[in-house]
Amino acid sequence: MSLMLEEARNAPERIRGQLQRNQALLADLGERLRLAEPAAAVTVARGSSDHAAGYFAYQCMKRRGIPVASLPPSLTTLAQAPWRLNGQLALAVSQSGQSPDLVATQRALAAAGARTLALVNTPQSPLGAASDTEIPLYAGEEKSVAATKSYLATLSAMAQLIGHWQEDRGLLDALDGLPERLTRALAMDWSPAIEALTGADKLMVIGRGAGLAVAQEAALKFKETCAIQAEPFSGAEVRHGPMALIGPGYPVLVFAPPGPEQAGLLELAEWLEGVGARVLLAADEGVATCQLTLVDAGHEALQPLSVIQSFYVMVAGLAAARGSDPDRPRHLNKVTCTL
Template sequence: MSLPQPEDTLMFREAQEAADRIADQLQRNAAAVEALGARLRSAPPRFIVTCARGSSDHAATFAKYLFETELGITTASASPSVSSVYEAAQRLEGALFVAISQSGKSPDLVSHARAAAAAGAHVVALVNQVESPLAAAAHTVIPLLAGIERSVAATKSYLCSLSALLHIAATWKGSDTLAQALHAVPSAMARAWNADWSPLVEQLTGARNLFVLGRGLGLAAAQEAALKFKEATGLHAEAFSAAEVRHGPMALVGADFPVLVFAQNDATLPGTLAVAREFRERGATVLVAAPGDPPGTHLPLGGDVHPACAPLVTVRNFYRAANALALRRGHNPDLPPHLNKVTETV
């Protein structure tokens, strides 16, 4: 079977489209997000619970760091199996329950959202398909507005999940700084889209395993990249916090071991770049993507971005590189083996 050209894949086109979809989302969701923000300000939740699977669960990781750093509210991830398999009652009175899904059809996620509502939580669904069981189970629906996504590998729906979360956080907090940074994301994406990430393709074409590192607001980017390496390129990758990798996994990193590092310009930047330098000194093949393109960066982004918004720009560029890498390795990124677009976990 012949493979398409890099710019002809659905993965490429949908990742490219994400900037426009985010700009549209911010405009069309303004009233709904403002209403949710007013509700959350008048009746702040005791804590936040997220629930998702796959790429959406990586967005939930981002939500944890975003809500805890911007709003100071403890945020935890719930397992859908607690309700769907174990049928265990939860104590969620006064909680905000945030369910994230592209399709809104996974039975276990829907079951947990319904259980959360019955347990006294306010359920918010971030969902691309608003006519879905998950949306019907929620008190508040924030549409992702990513448009139809045909590639099995989620791209624009993931990025639209992050922008929706940022929109909620900025509005809830009343942060003009974060709101302005978020509205500047589509322009930042446009500036960064043609940055040269060919070193990633060249260095990883023959690889078998690699680590992907991020920390804080960037950890979700590492998780998402590791998943895309597996499903789109056939390359085994594991994601770690740049801090957690020191607790055992770093023992595997030696000469020629590939490591991809994502960083954002916040308090985690010095430590993350220090880990990258340490691995490079061991002879590892280290690729770094960081805003501002500090020394040692091989994957430029071209300028600084608000740290909470940086993962959107970084991951979009990663998608383009992963698409090219998949084709170089003989894989069609739109049709990963054994996978379907919608996974309905019971």
Template sequence: MTTLMRAEIDETPEAVRRLLSGSRESIAEAGARLRALDPKVIVTCARGSSDHAATFFKYACEITAGVPVASLGPSVASIYHAPLRLAGAAALAVSQSGKSPDLLALFDAARSAGAKTIALVNVEDAPLAEMADSFVPLRAGQEKSVAATKSFITAAVAAIAILAEWREDSRLKAAIAALPDRLDAALACDWSPALETIVGAKSLYTIGRGPGFAMALEAALKLKETAILHAEAHSGAELQHGPVSLVDEFFPLLAFIPEDAATPSLVATANALHARGATIFSATAADVAGPRLPIASTGHPLTDPISIVLSFYRLVEAVSVARGYNPDQPRNLKKVTETV
């Protein structure tokens, strides 16, 4: 039987087509607002998978625009009621439901502190959407599985689409326009060589750098929530500062290596780990030691990570089912998580 999660993963290319078509004007408006504001800093408001989409935006923005992006903890506003100083800044909120009280409190505090606000929300009549200066509907459609997949990817695409409009980056715009077709190809990438090892693992690491690290974070969360498998995400560099001590042939790694400036360093890390006897699966088009998982290259370093994470989603759904779990109803979780 096909799980809801699998069906929603498979719908992702069409969801991205809806986003790029139906939210074209709101994406352009948000980009124009940032261009007029010329912020010296951007803060993000999000939790869970949405926070990983915000982290993806962070790296993309800092790499292409040189503008620092910082994640604000919602409790700063919802519990500590700390005054913020954000005049001249922009605030980006990312959410599937747009209704968690702590997120709303932080977004309201950022707005009151002088930030221009942008919200990426899937539920179009959500309170968060109504609060924002600029609102971009994600148009992923209803997501019945608890685990966010198509809404995560539409959030990541919307974030870099706004960036492309802001920076008037024609190359990135072209890559985003071509992305839905490349996502169709990503669904066809066969990651089954990693299935048996990951199904039998007790713990594993996911690694990446820059925009790829954001996808490693998302992968670790999905392994925990859907496959009930302990997974930790690390920067390929931070791995060397202690966590690597745990790695052996019984502690597998999954490396996210898109084609960008970090590729050589991540390939070197993967090769070194393989030489030490570690089991490492690398999602990359580069030459690397050990098993290589195929990717659907997109022709741009900021769209490659999105393609790769969609291929991963197919794998993690299969891992969950093979481990005897229902990825649509992870234990102790519900679709909309409301925290204070």
């Protein structure tokens, strides 16, 4: 078993411990955010962490009505932008908490008056030290270059923060049952995707809403672990140009979990099949046309976690089928330091 697969399989229990250990911290933070509501927020992250930040941004905008932007660190490190963020929220996300560009940006945002939070997996990191509040991921050491459990733990921590900020009892109760549902997601048979993609050199991955964050993460994992040129698109954006790439046999992975986005994604999948694409549809068992079964995560906001949990198992198997080592992708290191 690869380290990547082993770590992905550890995610449910790591998340169980995280939710318990962060309960008091995030309940207090949620109350403080309600008492002094920011008018806007920015996120600071790269790679898988930036995809997770997209999940936070969507939930924050949907539930709190607060605009959120992903901030390019180069605006600080290369352009020395004159930030004005008095009282606004800055959330930095990093598995290691070490990249100099993220640390420098967080310090600059704090100096500009932002209220700074850091989601990090490594204790006593420079990024945590540069932030007002550090939210530990408690994912445990991650040895595989390809992040899995730390990405899932980032999403669960974000969901718990949003739940307390919103005082959403339904979401918080669903989080209690999330580890069991993720354990079930590990057991889903996604072998049709392995069979379809063993010889692929390109594909699209489509999601929508908060699900775009896991479509982006899935596309990155295809690149990292399988050397497949995978591109993520929203179910709406794909209609604005990228559809011109679709021809007979072109592989498309569509994530369509339960929720308000599902109907449009199912319609899109049907259209793609009609023009000859090789569609791999991931949906709940109530959708007759799905090839890849999803476990219902118990709450609309948590569906992306179930999706990516099942995906990680599949992509680790796909890498093995293609003769790749998902733990040691070429040219990549576990900790990436950029400016």
